Amino acid sequence: MTAVPLRHPPADSARHHEHVPFLDLAAAHAQVRTQLDMVWHRAVDTSAFIGGEEVERFEGEWARYCEAEHAVGVANGTDALVLALRALGVGEGDEVVVPTNTFVASAAAVVLAGAAPRFVDVDPDTLLMTPDGVGAAITGRTAAVMVVHLFGHVADVDGVITIARRHGLAVVEDAAQAHGATRHGRRAGSVGDVGCFSFYPGKNLGALGDGGAVVTDSRELATRVRTLANHGRAGGAHYDHERVGTNSRLDALQAAVLRTKLACLDEWNAGRRAASARYRRLLAEIGVRAVAEPADSVGVDHLFVVRVPERDTVRARLADAGVATGVHYPVPCHRQPALSRFASAPLPVAEAAAPQILSLPMFPHLTDAQVDHVVAALARAVAG
Numbered sequence: 001m002t003a004v005p006l007r008h009p010p011a012d013s014a015r016h017h018e019h020v021p022f023l024d025l026a027a028a029h030a031q032v033r034t035q036l037d038m039v040w041h042r043a044v045d046t047s048a049f050i051g052g053e054e055v056e057r058f059e060g061e062w063a064r065y066c067e068a069e070h071a072v073g074v075a076n077g078t079d080a081l082v083l084a085l086r087a088l089g090v091g092e093g094d095e096v097v098v099p100t101n102t103f104v105a106s107a108a109a110v111v112l113a114g115a116a117p118r119f120v121d122v123d124p125d126t127l128l129m130t131p132d133g134v135g136a137a138i139t140g141r142t143a144a145v146m147v148v149h150l151f152g153h154v155a156d157v158d159g160v161i162t163i164a165r166r167h168g169l170a171v172v173e174d175a176a177q178a179h180g181a182t183r184h185g186r187r188a189g190s191v192g193d194v195g196c197f198s199f200y201p202g203k204n205l206g207a208l209g210d211g212g213a214v215v216t217d218s219r220e221l222a223t224r225v226r227t228l229a230n231h232g233r234a235g236g237a238h239y240d241h242e243r244v245g246t247n248s249r250l251d252a253l254q255a256a257v258l259r260t261k262l263a264c265l266d267e268w269n270a271g272r273r274a275a276s277a278r279y280r281r282l283l284a285e286i287g288v289r290a291v292a293e294p295a296d297s298v299g300v301d302h303l304f305v306v307r308v309p310e311r312d313t314v315r316a317r318l319a320d321a322g323v324a325t326g327v328h329y330p331v332p333c334h335r336q337p338a339l340s341r342f343a344s345a346p347l348p349v350a351e352a353a354a355p356q357i358l359s360l361p362m363f364p365h366l367t368d369a370q371v372d373h374v375v376a377a378l379a380r381a382v383a384g
């Protein structure tokens with residue numbers, strides 16, 4: 001497997017205005033460097049690698065931060081989704097409503113749980129799932145709805161819950177891009193039956209490797225996830241296997257890293273929001289359309305996405321100007337070869353957006369000068 005670069009190109013060039021990386025975590029890590037070094041020493045000194053105090057403490061702190069009763073650490077965000085679905089009893093013969101405009105793992109998790117994703121289109125301004133879209137996709141086989149808070153913006157989870165309750169469906173929140181985001185004052189991940197997080201290094205709260213968590217107010221669900229994530233062990237018994245589980249635990253080292261970085265999460269999210277506010281102000285002046293944040297959401301700007309015609313040309317011109325960009329995501333899930341067999345109806349909003357969307361540099365320590373440089377380069381790039 002190829003390494004995923006989380007900072008390109010090397011740190012030095014970020015200091016020159018002529019180059020803006022897509023994601024630069026160097027400043028964030030410099031802030032907590034001493035504590036991160038201590039985490040490593042403490043783990044080796046105590047030989048606590050799997051489970052133990054750091055994991056328990058992080059789970060408590062993450063539940064509190066999310067304003068949920070329980071948090072269960074798991075190996076990554078994809079497993080968080082799969083285990084949440086399995087704990088809810090979703091499996092063979094079931095359908096789960098999923099927005100097509102999301103990272104492939106949202107939909108893949110449904111398939112891995114044994115169920116079938118039923119893809120729905122998204123709102124043209126926010127590119128998020130809508131309650132109306134969910135309502136139209138419900139069939140006799142629907143067991144759950146997966147709401148994805150893409151880009152760090154919180155989708156209308158309350159509206160989705162209203163519809164889901166009417167049909168007796170469970171609601172899973174994929175909050176892998178929305179650590180700390182709120183809607184009507186409630187944290188992403190804590191509103192549905194169960195919320196799933198990824199701590200992949202590039203996420204708003206990232207480990208120094210893979211990690212994930214499931215949060216819920218239900219003790220029963222939390223226990224089921226914990227059992228499934230730990231070889232199906234029931235209670236404390238090491239060789240009692242109630243169900244076929246898997247090995248998907250959060251490493252003690254990563255838990256300790258996450259505890260350290262959690263102390264900075266609000267500050268880092270505020271840095272992202274400040275950069276995004278500046279982007280929006282400047283982009284309005286040059287007439288470039290940014291993907292909207294829903295009115296009731298206080299997002300955490302995991303990504304900052306604009307829509308431009310001839311995106312690939314604009315992207316190449318930005319690269320020439322030293323501005324690194326991304327595309328999230330170039331192909332809607334229902335068009336991916338791995339998932340196209342689940343496609344039922346055309347999903348025109350997501351299909352129209354896919355060739356236009358462009359993710360601009362976004363990270364907590366993005367400076368005003370860097371934002372200004374990106375927007376100036378974008379103005380030139382769209383002008384041709």
Ligand SMILES: *Cc1c(COP(=O)(O)O)cnc(C)c1O
Pocket residue numbers: 076077078079102103105106148150174176177197198199200210211212
């Ligand atoms: C990152 C991500 C995931 C998967 O998380 P991993 O930790 O990479 O497995 C799922 N859904 C969304 C929306 C994501 O951004």
